[in-house]
Amino acid sequence: LSLRRPTRRDWTKDIYSTNLSPEQIVSQYSSSSSRSLTAHAQRSDVDVVEMDNEDDGFFFKKPSNDTENTLLDPSTMLSDLADKSKSELSPAELDKWADEDMLESIRRLFITAVTETTGEDGGDGA
Amino acid sequence: MAAGSVIQYSGHKYFRHRLALSILSGKSVRIDKIRSEDKNPGLRDFEVSLLRLLEKVTNGTVIEISTTGTAILLKPGIIAGGSLVHDCPLSRSVGYFLEPIIMLAPFAKRPVQLTLRGITTDDNDFSADLMRTVTLPHLQLFGISDGLELRIKKRGAPPGGGGEVQLLCPIVKQVKTLNFVEPGKIKRIRGIAHAVRVNPQFSNRMIEAARSILNRYIPDIYIYSDVYKGEESGKSPGYALSLLAESTTSALFCSEATSKPGVAPEDIALQATRALLSEISKGGCIDQKHQSLVLLLMVLGSEDVGCCRMSQPTPRTIQLLRDVRDFFGTSFQIVSIEDPTNPNSADLLYSCYGTGHVNANRDLA
Numbered sequence: 001l002s003l004r005r006p007t008r009r010d011w012t013k014d015i016y017s018t019n020l021s022p023e024q025i026v027s028q029y030s031s032s033s034s035r036s037l038t039a040h041a042q043r044s045d046v047d048v049v050e051m052d053n054e055d056d057g058f059f060f061k062k063p064s065n066d067t068e069n070t071l072l073d074p075s076t077m078l079s080d081l082a083d084k085s086k087s088e089l090s091p092a093e094l095d096k097w098a099d100e101d102m103l104e105s106i107r108r109l110f111i112t113a114v115t116e117t118t119g120e121d122g123g124d125g126a
Numbered sequence: 127m128a129a130g131s132v133i134q135y136s137g138h139k140y141f142r143h144r145l146a147l148s149i150l151s152g153k154s155v156r157i158d159k160i161r162s163e164d165k166n167p168g169l170r171d172f173e174v175s176l177l178r179l180l181e182k183v184t185n186g187t188v189i190e191i192s193t194t195g196t197a198i199l200l201k202p203g204i205i206a207g208g209s210l211v212h213d214c215p216l217s218r219s220v221g222y223f224l225e226p227i228i229m230l231a232p233f234a235k236r237p238v239q240l241t242l243r244g245i246t247t248d249d250n251d252f253s254a255d256l257m258r259t260v261t262l263p264h265l266q267l268f269g270i271s272d273g274l275e276l277r278i279k280k281r282g283a284p285p286g287g288g289g290e291v292q293l294l295c296p297i298v299k300q301v302k303t304l305n306f307v308e309p310g311k312i313k314r315i316r317g318i319a320h321a322v323r324v325n326p327q328f329s330n331r332m333i334e335a336a337r338s339i340l341n342r343y344i345p346d347i348y349i350y351s352d353v354y355k356g357e358e359s360g361k362s363p364g365y366a367l368s369l370l371a372e373s374t375t376s377a378l379f380c381s382e383a384t385s386k387p388g389v390a391p392e393d394i395a396l397q398a399t400r401a402l403l404s405e406i407s408k409g410g411c412i413d414q415k416h417q418s419l420v421l422l423l424m425v426l427g428s429e430d431v432g433c434c435r436m437s438q439p440t441p442r443t444i445q446l447l448r449d450v451r452d453f454f455g456t457s458f459q460i461v462s463i464e465d466p467t468n469p470n471s472a473d474l475l476y477s478c479y480g481t482g483h484v485n486a487n488r489d490l491a
Contacts, residue, residue: 011460015447022441083141084250089401097400106407110343111311
């Protein structure tokens with residue numbers, strides 16, 4: 001068990017018993033695959049606060065190299081659009097769907113999965 | 127109700143759900159430091175307009191706004207409902223206003239018949255199409271269904287607007303406890319492509335482009351080309367594509383992209399389609415954008431344990447969970463799901479004990 005990275009964390013505790021901002025919690029989780037960010041987030045509280053100020057708001061991931069952040073004036077985004085319901089997907093997030101493997105990766109979520117990829121995904125039939 | 131208890135927040139974020147929670151729980155809320163550091167401090171026109179709308183929908187609500195507009199106090203009254211008309215400012219679309227109203231409307235004294243005028247589709251909030259095809263069906267999970275309808279009478283693209291929608295929402299005594307843990311598999315994809323005051327071929331071009339990607343998955347795809355003409359098409363040109371995927375267990379996932387200057391309709395369609403795939407790939411039974419609504423209604427459910435399988439919470443969802451605890455004292459238990467068919471699944475099981483919220487406003491006659 002100790003060999004596995006602790007990818008499954010305690011959401012209940014993070015949400016109700018910490019003072020982390022919602023964005024910090026989410027960015028910790030989404031970056032758990034790229035450990036550098038997690039380490040960064042956990043290093044010190046001061047760091048975390050700074051991170052939050054940079055992209056205070058509504059990106060799901062901590063966008064390390066997001067061009068959008070620099071294009072849009074953060075203050076206008078902050079002031080007027082904070083309470084928006086549509087989630088903004090980064091161009092990178094959308095572009096990855098240009099990849100054939102990516103498109104195939106979600107085939108198992110469709111009803112056609114069992115018949116078309118019997119060998120691979122037949123296990124979860126019925 | 128509970129006099130003297132005022133719940134305090136700072137900042138303009140999460141404004142809508144906090145007001146809705148206050149009215150539902152009967153607890154007063156005070157929000158200060160609203161853009162107090164901004165060059166242009168205080169409430170925005172759409173926030174003031176929302177407060178006005180909440181005043182119309184309720185009876186006996188007292189709203190105090192400080193002279194600088196950086197602090198408000200809301201003492202909730204009862205949710206009256208009835209037939210109402212509201213003109214929305216052009217800074218936000220009707221979706222911004224509909225969202226909190228939908229949280230309140232089922233608990234009104236009389237069924238809500240609300241006409242909203244303004245922008246019907248924009249980049250920030252749910253368009254009228256998504257509201258109608260995705261948000262309202264989420265209410266049905268909680269037993270709010272008979273007579274639930276959103277009519278799109280006129281479309282209004284930004285910046286001119288000129289659209290008109292009417293929300294009809296029935297009232298309920300209590301919402302049902304939700305138990306939704308089986309995501310199922312996607313069986314059909316539906317969509318609405320609309321184009322107003324531009325070449326009507328644009329919607330067909332969007333449909334073509336979306337199908338070119340989606341056809342590989344399932345045959346049951348139907349994207350409707352919705353044509354509005356003349357007066358009904360609002361004051362500005364624009365087009366958009368809304369998509370939704372429905373699973374065998376009626377889980378809904380949605381996405382949308384709207385026209386931008388200098389971007390071809392095909393690219394808009396591509397954006398919407400990829401966003402839909404991204405949403406589907408997140409898994410769970412509830413679309414990420416609708417987490418808040420579902421969780422809120424779960425809290426209001428009867429005194430029983432409700433549970434729902436969803437993807438990871440968004441920052442908005444996390445804040446809603448925290449705010450729900452402030453208003454209702456209810457917290458959720460959130461645990462990972464071990465899915466034998468998909469070990470990589472990051473789905474979570476959200477469960478809570480319903481507060482047994484009863485619609486006390488309801489006309490008993």
